[in-house]
Amino acid sequence: MTQESFFAVAIGAMIALFFGSLLLFGGYRFFLFLLPIWGFFFGFGLGAESVQALFGDAFLATVTSWVVGFVVALIFAVCSYVFYFAAVALLGGALGYFIGVGLMEAIGFPFGLLVWLVGIALGIIVAIVVLVLNIQKWVVIAGTAILGAGVIIATFLMLFGGPAAQVTQNPVKVALQASPFWTISFIVLAILGIVGQFQSTRRFEVDMYNRSAQLVGEEPVGGPA
Numbered sequence: 001m002t003q004e005s006f007f008a009v010a011i012g013a014m015i016a017l018f019f020g021s022l023l024l025f026g027g028y029r030f031f032l033f034l035l036p037i038w039g040f041f042f043g044f045g046l047g048a049e050s051v052q053a054l055f056g057d058a059f060l061a062t063v064t065s066w067v068v069g070f071v072v073a074l075i076f077a078v079c080s081y082v083f084y085f086a087a088v089a090l091l092g093g094a095l096g097y098f099i100g101v102g103l104m105e106a107i108g109f110p111f112g113l114l115v116w117l118v119g120i121a122l123g124i125i126v127a128i129v130v131l132v133l134n135i136q137k138w139v140v141i142a143g144t145a146i147l148g149a150g151v152i153i154a155t156f157l158m159l160f161g162g163p164a165a166q167v168t169q170n171p172v173k174v175a176l177q178a179s180p181f182w183t184i185s186f187i188v189l190a191i192l193g194i195v196g197q198f199q200s201t202r203r204f205e206v207d208m209y210n211r212s213a214q215l216v217g218e219e220p221v222g223g224p225a
Helices: 003-026 031-055 063-082 084-106 113-133 136-159 171-177 180-200
Strands: none
Touching: 003 031, 003 136, 003 180, 031 063, 031 084, 031 113, 031 136, 063 084, 084 113, 084 136, 113 136, 136 180
16 A cells, blocks of 8 residues: 555545544534535445445446436535434435345345335335424434444454445445454444433424525524424
8 A cells, every 4th residue: 555545444444433523422513514425425335236236337447337326416415404304304204225235235135126115115204203293302312322323333343354335335234244353343332322412402402494495595494393
């Protein structure tokens, strides 16, 4: 590895660890700032994996996968920034998708159309349940803690020789498929994040938002989540 490559990997790893730590311990408190960023990375990974599942290409192996990834990433990021419920639904959907794909691959199914469909279906179900049951705060806390733990573990695995793409592809899957040590570390981190966020946000509520009103010059309508 050249010196330039080493510094690039080191900087990328520090950014990923910082972002993962924010998700893990401050996901709900910094929800308004973090979710559009997460929406971008989740959309990029989902778009690229969709091309992989539908056409049988390797992850990010074609120009099409990159283009689709960026388009979906931009759509998810904008929706997360503009609409509160879109951000919550995308977080729930990301959690459901990652867990669905991760569990399917953990029990022996190779990633393909079937695994992708299971992930998409579970993601949609989780997103709907979150909105219907009005449990946004608890899902944001649990979801950001789990996703943050996944990013942190996937980053460490990347530093020990894993592919860099795994950090954005599906960090939860990477953590679940790693050695027992890393899987247990992932579970412990996620639990610590959930407990820490719950304790620190007992009297803190994120305001709902609809920034589309600001774009057309109207007053936004919002209230506590």
